[in-house]
Amino acid sequence: MAPARRRSPASPSPLRSRRADAGLPDRLRQLLAETGPHEPLPTTRELGLRLGVANTTVFRALRRLAEAGEIWQQPGSGRYFPAGARLLLDRPKPVACLIRRLELGSELYRELLEGISAGCGAGRRTMLLWHDELLVNHPDPAEPPRFAPVAQQRAILEDFLARHGDAAGGYVLDHVWSDEALQAFADRLQPAVVLFRTCAVAPFGNVRADFRAGAFKAVGHLLGRGFERILPVHPFDGDPAVDEFAASLRTVADELGCADRLLAPAVAATAPDRRKLVQGLRRSPRRTALLCPEDNVAVLLRSALQESGIACPTAVGLLSVMGTDTASRAELSCLRYDFRQLGQAAVRTLDRGGGEARTFEPEVWPGATT
Incomplete structure (x- = not known):
């Protein structure tokens, strides 16, 4: 008589595997309850062996619990801890x-x-x-x-x-x-x-x-308000953001075909500079807008216009670029960046x-x- 063939062990049915996966989060939560507050869970491989599921299945379940805030994954080691451990262990340098x-x-x-x-x-x-x-x-x-x-x-x-x-x-x-x-x-x-x-x-x-976007908005706003000329103000030397906005303004004016409306920059670093600038505006027959990339200097220019009796914005407009609380308190028109x-x-x-x-x-x- 021929010897009987040995049957290979039956593999788990897909239905049973899905049922095991479905209960895995609760089994992990039970394990969390038995783990010390600052102790890591076993590795995904160890958990897979202990719970009878694939370690990739354990990994996915842990990720979902971490995304829900029920556990915490330590950035350096990659180990998973009870969520409360983060307060003690997560101490990044300042x-x-x-x-x-x-x-x-x-x-x-x-x-x-x-x-x-x-x-x-x-x-x-x-x-x-x-x-x-x-x-x-x-x-x-x-x-x-x-x-x-x-x-x-x-x-x-x-x-x-x-x-x-x-x-x-x-x-x-x-x-x-x-x-x-x-x-x-x-x-x-x-x-x-x-x-x-x-x-x-x-x-x-x-x-x-985004100074390029700021330059587009500044030019569009000022021309839309009826100003015939735009006078860029140079508040002081040495600030790379001031220089970057000035370069963006020139480029944008060229692209929009209104470079002829843009005057040569005027210096406003000191009180004598500002007085000279304002006196030049007094003699101009055309409605001009000052475009200043620094709020403090813009506030000083508004004071200089008021002291000279020049109506703002009827005769001369003023637009500041930074838009900090300094500009808001002075009621300046401005481009407001959210710093x-x-x-x-x-x-x-x-x-x-x-x-x-x-x-x-x-x-x-x-x-x-x-």
């Missing part, structure tokens, strides 16, 4: 804010810092706030600021990194840091995000204002490892000066 010292005319960076603070709070991160008095020196808003040259910027960065580099878990950088200075420390300043202006230095992230959103976006970019680029368009706020 975000280092390498920005100017806040002074009377620093509304832009006050608003950016509010956003950075909110972003750090949302991500349970601390801030290392470091103000350098030499990076930007601007004690009197009626006078032009003084900016550190490239060699001094390099010395400032070297000093900071020597003192605090090991403590920082990422860097948010003032827009006046030059590309040359940042390039010299590109390997050590990581991850990092440059604020407000365009920065193409790899591998820095960049959260910036608090920029600050929050900078922290989110750091959390994703830096290297990303994001732009923010402004809104036109009519105000009372156009």
Whole structure:
């Protein structure tokens, strides 16, 4: 008689497997209840063996629980913990804010810092706030600021990194840091995000204002309000964001075919500069709009117009580009960039490892000066 053939073990039916998968989240929750509050769950392989399912099935179930906030995956190790363990174990290094010292005319960076603070709070991160008095020196808003040259910027960065580099878990950088200075420390300043202006230095992230969109909106708003000429105001030297907006404005005027409506820039850095500018407007027979890329100087120009008896906006209009609370309080017409959103976006970019680029368009706020 021929020997009987041995039957291979029957594989689990698909129905039984689906039923096991369906109950897996509850089985994992029971295991969580038996796990210490700061202890990791077993690995997915160990869980698969213990629960009798494939480790890929366990992985998918854990991911769903993590997305629902029932468990927490530690970024470094990839292990899963009870959700409460995050408060003890998730301790990223602080975000280092390498920005100017806040002074009377620093509304832009006050608003950016509010956003950075909110972003750090949302991500349970601390801030290392470091103000350098030499990076930007601007004690009197009626006078032009003084900016550190490239060699001094390099010395400032070297000093900071020597003192605090090991403590920082990422860097948010003032827009006046030059590309040359940042390039010299590109390997050590990581991850990092440059604020407000365009920065193409790899591998820095960049959260910036869209000055091209701002220039389109400014020209459209002013011409739509009936101004015959647009006079760009140069508030002071040394600010890369000021220079970037001026270049965008010239390009946009060419593209729109209205370059002939754009006058040569006028300097407004000091009180004598502003008086000279205003006196020139008094003699002009054509309705002109001043377009100023800095709120503090725009406020000073409005005062100069009032002191000279020039009706604004009937005879001369005034549009500011930044749109901080300084412009709002003065009721200036402005392009309003949301610097608090920029600050929050900078922290989110750091959390994703830096290297990303994001732009923010402004809104036109009519105000009372156009």
